[in-house]
Amino acid sequence: MREIKQIQNVYIKSYAAVGSLIEGAGRFSKEYDVILQDPLCAQDSWEKAESVFLKTAIDKALEKSTLSQKDIDVIISGDLINQCTSSTYAVRDSGISYFGVYSACSTICISTIAGALFIESGVGKTALTAASSHFCTAERQYRFPLEYGGQKTPSAQWTATASGALLLTNEPTGIKINSVYIGEVVDYEITDTTNMGAAMAPAAAKTITDYLKKTGKTPGEFDAIFTGDLGNIGTQLLYNLCKLENCDITANHNDCGKMLYDGTNIDCHSGASGCGCSASILCGYVLNRIKNKELNNILFCATGALHSPLITKQGESIPGICHLLNIVSA
Amino acid sequence: MREIKQIQNVYIKSYAAVGSLIEGAGRFSKEYDVILQDPLCAQDSWEKAESVFLKTAIDKALEKSTLSQKDIDVIISGDLINQCTSSTYAVRDSGISYFGVYSACSTICISTIAGALFIESGVGKTALTAASSHFCTAERQYRFPLEYGGQKTPSAQWTATASGALLLTNEPTGIKINSVYIGEVVDYEITDTTNMGAAMAPAAAKTITDYLKKTGKTPGEFDAIFTGDLGNIGTQLLYNLCKLENCDITANHNDCGKMLYDGTNIDCHSGASGCGCSASILCGYVLNRIKNKELNNILFCATGALHSPLITKQGESIPGICHLLNIVSA
Numbered sequence: 183m184r185e186i187k188q189i190q191n192v193y194i195k196s197y198a199a200v201g202s203l204i205e206g207a208g209r210f211s212k213e214y215d216v217i218l219q220d221p222l223c224a225q226d227s228w229e230k231a232e233s234v235f236l237k238t239a240i241d242k243a244l245e246k247s248t249l250s251q252k253d254i255d256v257i258i259s260g261d262l263i264n265q266c267t268s269s270t271y272a273v274r275d276s277g278i279s280y281f282g283v284y285s286a287c288s289t290i291c292i293s294t295i296a297g298a299l300f301i302e303s304g305v306g307k308t309a310l311t312a313a314s315s316h317f318c319t320a321e322r323q324y325r326f327p328l329e330y331g332g333q334k335t336p337s338a339q340w341t342a343t344a345s346g347a348l349l350l351t352n353e354p355t356g357i358k359i360n361s362v363y364i365g366e367v368v369d370y371e372i373t374d375t376t377n378m379g380a381a382m383a384p385a386a387a388k389t390i391t392d393y394l395k396k397t398g399k400t401p402g403e404f405d406a407i408f409t410g411d412l413g414n415i416g417t418q419l420l421y422n423l424c425k426l427e428n429c430d431i432t433a434n435h436n437d438c439g440k441m442l443y444d445g446t447n448i449d450c451h452s453g454a455s456g457c458g459c460s461a462s463i464l465c466g467y468v469l470n471r472i473k474n475k476e477l478n479n480i481l482f483c484a485t486g487a488l489h490s491p492l493i494t495k496q497g498e499s500i501p502g503i504c505h506l507l508n509i510v511s512a
Numbered sequence: 513m514r515e516i517k518q519i520q521n522v523y524i525k526s527y528a529a530v531g532s533l534i535e536g537a538g539r540f541s542k543e544y545d546v547i548l549q550d551p552l553c554a555q556d557s558w559e560k561a562e563s564v565f566l567k568t569a570i571d572k573a574l575e576k577s578t579l580s581q582k583d584i585d586v587i588i589s590g591d592l593i594n595q596c597t598s599s600t601y602a603v604r605d606s607g608i609s610y611f612g613v614y615s616a617c618s619t620i621c622i623s624t625i626a627g628a629l630f631i632e633s634g635v636g637k638t639a640l641t642a643a644s645s646h647f648c649t650a651e652r653q654y655r656f657p658l659e660y661g662g663q664k665t666p667s668a669q670w671t672a673t674a675s676g677a678l679l680l681t682n683e684p685t686g687i688k689i690n691s692v693y694i695g696e697v698v699d700y701e702i703t704d705t706t707n708m709g710a711a712m713a714p715a716a717a718k719t720i721t722d723y724l725k726k727t728g729k730t731p732g733e734f735d736a737i738f739t740g741d742l743g744n745i746g747t748q749l750l751y752n753l754c755k756l757e758n759c760d761i762t763a764n765h766n767d768c769g770k771m772l773y774d775g776t777n778i779d780c781h782s783g784a785s786g787c788g789c790s791a792s793i794l795c796g797y798v799l800n801r802i803k804n805k806e807l808n809n810i811l812f813c814a815t816g817a818l819h820s821p822l823i824t825k826q827g828e829s830i831p832g833i834c835h836l837l838n839i840v841s842a
Contacts, residue, residue: 184607184608184609185585185609185636187635187636188635189635226826226827227826229822229823229826230823230826230828255515256694260614262595263820264594264595264820264821264822265592265594265614265616265818265819265820265823266614266818267818267819267820267822267823270697270818270831271823271828271831273697274697274699274831275697276696276697277514277696278514278696279514279515279693279694279695279696280694280695280696280697280833281613281615281622281625281626281694281695281835282613282614282615282818283611283612283613283614284590284595284596284611284612284613284614285611285612286595292611295611296611296626296629299626299629299630299633299635300629300633302633302634302635303629303630303632303633303634304632304633305517305518305519305629305632305692306515306517362635363609364586364609364610364611365609365610365611366606366607366608366609366610367600367603367604367605367606367610369604488595488596488597488600488612489595489597489600490593490594490595490597491594492559492594492597493559493560493595493597493601496556496557496559496560497556498560498597498601501600501601501604503610505611
């Protein structure tokens with residue numbers, strides 16, 4: 183049975199968000215720890231560049247923690263790229279226990295949930311959890327290589343070139359992971375691969391409304407409810423689906439896909455997407471505000487579309503998932 | 513720092529192994545719970561068929577446990593296919609909390625380690641952990657579609673069309689997960705994608721020799737040490753690398769990649785491979801022998817090659833990983 187899991191002893195010691203040119207040009211530019219001006223990071227492929235974005239976030243989170251590599255018990259990371267190579271190659275030289283997770287754009291939530299379980303079990307004291315995406319790797323893999331100059335439909339979203347990393351510990355800090363709710367696969371039989379918001383919104387609605395029902399809480403009892411990355415279309419669908427369950431989250435909800443490129447001059451159509459979207463908003467804007475007590479009790483609900491380019495060409499629909507983190511100031 | 517983690521309260525309640533025609537034709541045919549005679553499982557694609565193999569293992573493990581779907585707190589699964597779709601589509605209708613893991617052919621070890629942490633943390637009581645592979649999906653993705661009739665080099669291995677699933681609980685059964693050792697990425701700069709055994713052997717050697725050093729135990733103190741899936745070439749390299757560390761495991765070691773097709777008339781070159789190889793040997797031959805007390809204390813060390821077809825074409829080497837499960841009769 184799908185249940186909310188209370189977490190007793192897991193805290194966020196440090197975190198870091200990394201973006202590139204466009205991510206650093208908008209309303210949230212100051213929330214990033216590092217803006218890598220060269221999206222290719224002086225590598226010879228976009229895939230190798232994405233590993234640099236991920237490694238930069240991990241290194242920065244570690245640096246901000248004042249811990250060193252030998253203090254870290256495990257790294258848990260994931261990305262959108264086939265066989266999760268962005269993560270593997272980012273941690274290749276670390277000598278730290280590592281495993282990969284796959285949950286599409288909801289990865290930062292599930293890597294952090296897995297890290298929280300690792301610490302809560304008592305087997306380890308520290309975990310680095312991370313996720314990344316890159317516009318150019320995602321275009322090549324899910325759509326067309328950039329050189330093709332493919333056009334996007336209005337419902338499509340723009341994959342963030344960004345990454346985020348958190349360092350979890352069992353020692354109290356000002357930020358606590360209070361509860362987690364692992365998503366279930368929800369499939370509304372959406373088959374339009376240019377409308378990820380529609381594929382993911384049902385999973386977000388199910389996770390949020392289930393969470394509120396099971397806890398007996400109202401949306402207003404949280405300082406904010408974030409989803410990521412539904413974009414403009416997915417967010418409207420989320421509101422509609424929640425209303426069917428007599429749940430109105432509009433007053434204190436925001437979506438990472440709507441937020442990320444706010445204030446930039448990029449035409450991102452329905453919004454931002456990619457693991458790096460929710461990861462960098464969480465590890466920048468959101469945690470900065472929990473740290474300074476502007477927000478004290480939030481729900482962070484990253485969303486993912488769990489298809490592959492191959493399986494949708496075989497006629498399959500696009501299943502969605504939404505994992506939830508309840509983070510509080512402590 | 514990479515450390516061995518003692519586990520207090522995690523037991524294996526049931527398990528199931530599923531194979532297809534060739535897997536069911538050899539020395540280990542009687543160890544499988546289900547032999548699916550049709551490798552296409554009446555689906556219209558090999559990818560959809562692989563999901564059926566995975567779902568069959570999960571359903572069978574659940575059936576053998578006498579628990580029902582509503583008793584399961586989480587499913588953790590992975591496979592080799594892009595975006596882990598074999599797992600996602602296998603659990604799509606379950607309504608159970610789910611997340612995907614990626615660790616190539618070592619997946620059954622890391623899904624089971626993640627499940628063990630989930631239960632050890634006290635947040636849940638049951639976890640279904642699984643992994644699968646399919647010869648025809650792996651050929652399409654890593655090499656050529658079957659229709660091309662591609663030839664294999666002598667060092668290549670044959671991806672198993674098989675799956676395995678375990679049901680973990682916090683209630684004592686006869687089989688206990690005693691300790692786990694999460695792998696680190698080890699890269700000996702192998703670039704030959706037709707020699708996975710060579711790419712994975714260094715990771716297996718590191719995990720096994722580190723484990724023995726840190727515990728102060730000798731190989732002979734275990735009833736058996738299994739690796740998977742190094743095959744003939746990788747196993748010989750493992751022995752050589754262990755000897756450099758003054759460690760001789762030859763007396764009680766066996767490799768799932770060498771075992772799986774033993775007694776069949778298939779020319780599998782250097783042996784079997786794929787997530788389903790170590791998963792089905794673990795959930796068949798190995799656990800059957802721990803259950804009947806023929807084996808009482810074993811190390812199960814599944815291996816994975818963490819590359820993608822794309823990244824090796826970009827000139828990258830193939831990093832390996834090896835996760836370890838110490839399973840005892842209790």
